[in-house]
Amino acid sequence: MKDIYELFNDMDLDLSEFQEVEGDELERARVKKMVREKIARSNSGGLKKRKRSTALAAAAAIVILTAGIGGLGMAFPAYAKEVPVIGDIFRFLNGGRSGVYDLYTKSALDIDMVKADNGIEVSLNQGVYDGKTLSLTYTIKTAEDFGENPHLNSNLDVDFAEGTAGSEGLKKVSPGVYVGQSNYTFFSEKENRDTISFHWSVSGLTNIDEELGEEERKPTACQLNYSVSLKALDYKVLDVAENRDVAQQVAISLKRLSATPINTILYYAEEVPGDLADSVQMVWEIKDDLGNVYAYNENGGQGRISGEMLKMEYVLTFNHLDPQAKTLFITPTLKLVHTQGGGVTIAENGEETPLVYKGLPAGIATGEWTMKQVRIDISSLQ
Amino acid sequence: MKTDQTNYIRRLKNQREEALEFVMDEYFPLVKGIVTQILLPLAKRELAEECISDVFLSVWHNAQKFKGESEADFRKWLCAIAKYRAIDFYRREKKRLEIPSSGKESMDMFPPEESAEEHVLVKESIREMEKLMNFFSPVDRNILIMKFFWGMTSEEIAKKLGLSKSAVDNRIYRGKKQLVKGVVSLGDGGK
Numbered sequence: 001m002k003d004i005y006e007l008f009n010d011m012d013l014d015l016s017e018f019q020e021v022e023g024d025e026l027e028r029a030r031v032k033k034m035v036r037e038k039i040a041r042s043n044s045g046g047l048k049k050r051k052r053s054t055a056l057a058a059a060a061a062i063v064i065l066t067a068g069i070g071g072l073g074m075a076f077p078a079y080a081k082e083v084p085v086i087g088d089i090f091r092f093l094n095g096g097r098s099g100v101y102d103l104y105t106k107s108a109l110d111i112d113m114v115k116a117d118n119g120i121e122v123s124l125n126q127g128v129y130d131g132k133t134l135s136l137t138y139t140i141k142t143a144e145d146f147g148e149n150p151h152l153n154s155n156l157d158v159d160f161a162e163g164t165a166g167s168e169g170l171k172k173v174s175p176g177v178y179v180g181q182s183n184y185t186f187f188s189e190k191e192n193r194d195t196i197s198f199h200w201s202v203s204g205l206t207n208i209d210e211e212l213g214e215e216e217r218k219p220t221a222c223q224l225n226y227s228v229s230l231k232a233l234d235y236k237v238l239d240v241a242e243n244r245d246v247a248q249q250v251a252i253s254l255k256r257l258s259a260t261p262i263n264t265i266l267y268y269a270e271e272v273p274g275d276l277a278d279s280v281q282m283v284w285e286i287k288d289d290l291g292n293v294y295a296y297n298e299n300g301g302q303g304r305i306s307g308e309m310l311k312m313e314y315v316l317t318f319n320h321l322d323p324q325a326k327t328l329f330i331t332p333t334l335k336l337v338h339t340q341g342g343g344v345t346i347a348e349n350g351e352e353t354p355l356v357y358k359g360l361p362a363g364i365a366t367g368e369w370t371m372k373q374v375r376i377d378i379s380s381l382q
Numbered sequence: 383m384k385t386d387q388t389n390y391i392r393r394l395k396n397q398r399e400e401a402l403e404f405v406m407d408e409y410f411p412l413v414k415g416i417v418t419q420i421l422l423p424l425a426k427r428e429l430a431e432e433c434i435s436d437v438f439l440s441v442w443h444n445a446q447k448f449k450g451e452s453e454a455d456f457r458k459w460l461c462a463i464a465k466y467r468a469i470d471f472y473r474r475e476k477k478r479l480e481i482p483s484s485g486k487e488s489m490d491m492f493p494p495e496e497s498a499e500e501h502v503l504v505k506e507s508i509r510e511m512e513k514l515m516n517f518f519s520p521v522d523r524n525i526l527i528m529k530f531f532w533g534m535t536s537e538e539i540a541k542k543l544g545l546s547k548s549a550v551d552n553r554i555y556r557g558k559k560q561l562v563k564g565v566v567s568l569g570d571g572g573k
Contacts, residue, residue: 002516004531005444008462009455010520011527014542018461020411021418027431032406034435039442 025092029173089125089137089179093169099295103262103320104128104135109230111136117222119143122202129232130260131193132315133185133299134158136200140170140178146220147209148172152180153219157199161186165300185315187302197229233260236381240374247334247369249273250280254330254374255313259321259381264294266316266330270301275361277310281335283368286318288325288378294318323382331373336366391456394445402442405460412457413437413464420468420533424475433471437464462532469533514561525550526557 023031090101090108108126115122121141128135140152152170164187170180186192204219237258244253251271258265272280286294296318303312321328338360360366385393385404393401417433440463448459515523525543528534536554540547 003444003447004466004515004527005440005447005463006449007515007523007527008459008466009447009449011458011462011524013458013461015454015457015461018412019415019419021415022411023414027414028406028410031410031431031435031438032403034432035402035406035438035442038435038439 026171026173029092033174089139089181090135092179093171093181100263100297100317100319101135107233107260107262108135108137111226111228111230113226113228115224115226117224118220120202120205120220120222120224122222122224124200124226124228127228127230128262129196129230130263130265130317131191131232131235131258132265133183133317134196134198134230135181135183137179137181140180140205142176142178142205144220145175145207146178146205147207149208150178151206151208151219152182152202153204153206154182154200154202156182156184157201158186158192158196160190160192161188163187163302183297183299185299187300187313193232193235195229195231197227200226200228233262235260238376238378238381240376243372243374245332245372247371248276248336248364248367250276250334252282252332252334252371254376257328257376257378257381259378262320263317264319264321264381266296266318268314268316268332270303270312270314272310272312273361274305274308274310276336276364279336279338279360279366281337282314283333283335284316285329285331285333287329288322289327289329290322290325292322292325294321321378321381325382326377326379328376328378329373330376332371334369334371336360336364336369338366387453391448391451391453394441395448397442397445402438405441406438409457409460410434412461416461416464417468417471420465420472421475424472426475429471429475433468436471437467440467465533466531469531472533517560518557522553522557525553526561529554 088105090104094101105126108128111124111127113124119142123139123141125137125139127137134156149172150170152168154168156164156166158164164184166182166184168180168182170178172178202222202224204221206217206219208217235258237256239256240254242253244251246252249272251269253269255267255269258267266286270280270282284296286296288294296316299315299317301312301314303310305311385398385400390401390404390408394405413434414430417437418430421430421433437460441460444463448456450456450459515526518526521543525539528539528542529536534542536547536550539545540550543550
């Protein structure tokens with residue numbers, strides 16, 4: 001006797017009556033997780049153990065793991081055995097859209113270290129070091145709920161950097177499961193472009209949901225330590241010819257480009273009068289001769305005060321260059337903005353002080369100034 | 383070797399998990415489209431996701447029952463399942479057995495008092511219905527599947543099969559009577 005699933009073979013459906021509806025990465029992840037769980041529960045046949053592709057296995061072989069530093073309540077290093085909750089965390093955190101991180105997962109090295117303490121389990125999944133910025137992805141599983149966007153108290157130590165700029169993003173996948181990414185950009189006299197040895201520590205997780213009171217926002221402490229060495233990505237560097245341009249006393253010079261298999265790093269210098277320093281914002285248009293427009297991330301900078309001027313060196317990261325492209329066009333736009341305005345400060349005793357516009361110096365108004373377009377022959381990077 | 387367009391159906395039948403992953407990646411938007419269209423009036427996101435996962439789970443558990451060869455056959459089979467599972471979800475959620483989207487007509491079809499059919503259907507007799515489908519002629523079976531498993535209206539079915547609406551209604555009426563008889567004679571043991 002045929003059951004309904006067999007009978008469906010004979011049904012003639014008009015496929016044109018159906019419309020596809022795209023789902024975001026989060027939705028897909030939730031559905032897939034449900035399916036996997038149901039299959040596991042139903043136990044009929046069970047899930048075959050997922051095999052890692054050989055490409056990933058080869059990448060993993062390059063990762064050198066050093067012994068973790070001992071600490072109270074620290075678990076022994078273990079390797080993630082289960083299927084990652086989210087395949088491409090970089091892309092997932094970018095809302096499933098394409099952007100700067102499109103190629104990261106492919107080149108990232110699998111670290112897969114799992115440690116747990118005080119009801120918080122953190123798997124350090126992948127790491128990628130482009131010679132300037134280290135990007136880490138991780139999956140957090142917790143016994144209790146930490147809200148939609150908890151804050152991870154983490155710290156990264158390397159021995160070569162004089163300064164580090166960083167950013168962190170964390171997103172909930174399902175109750176008690178979060179994935180995150182942290183970026184650290186290192187600034188030092190001499191760049192470290194071969195391997196990176198770092199020590200990453202997680203000291204707690206905090207639910208920072210807005211409706212919670214100050215009391216409830218206390219971090220749940222944990223002590224998790226990871227010591228990892230990663231090989232840096234290959235790269236090519238191209239120095240950019242002299243191109244200094246000035247607008248409103250702010251000088252911008254592009255210094256060099258560094259191309260890695262996953263991204264492109266732009267180094268540029270900014271000279272700005274001390275009294276304008278807080279008001280400057282730079283916006284970039286980066287495109288090539290084929291019409292590709294590249295999204296970028298700002299990674300911070302370092303600098304020093306030289307007389308009245310602040311001299312900074314900044315780093316931007318944007319997508320991997322189109323292999324067919326020959327020329328890159330970079331156009332900086334300077335924005336001068338009021339640094340503060342429209343808010344109030346509330347003192348401990350409840351006294352409110354309106355914030356006044358922190359004025360720009362006399363004779364200078366807010367506005368936008370598009371600077372000279374810089375044309376760069378990138379054939380040597382391809 | 384990677385799971386791709388050329389081998390995923392075979393691999394799915396062999397219960398290879400990566401083939402299911404492939405199917406979920408490939409057909410997510412299609413299944414979501416079908417499911418959300420049917421469950422739209424309920425406006426429950428979790429229910430829609432639950433249902434989408436149920437569709438893929440059904441595909442996984444019943445993969446061997448897929449008899450077609452081509453991608454197009456598979457697509458149709460998958461759509462049939464998606465429609466069936468979504469209607470099932472919709473009905474369970476509504477806790478009554480009205481056929482959705484058929485408006486006035488359903489009022490005539492299902493009188494307000496609990497009919498014999500309703501009575502047995504309430505006892506989760508969907509499984510029984512599935513079995514009983516085998517006893518009908520192919521045309522009647524198609525009509526009954528469209529009606530009860532996919533929630534289509536008589537007009538829609540008539541248009542699709544090139545029959546008049548009254549012919550379709552007639553066959554449904556006869557089919558229902560047979561169904562009720564069949565289910566009753568199979569007894570309550572089947573639940």
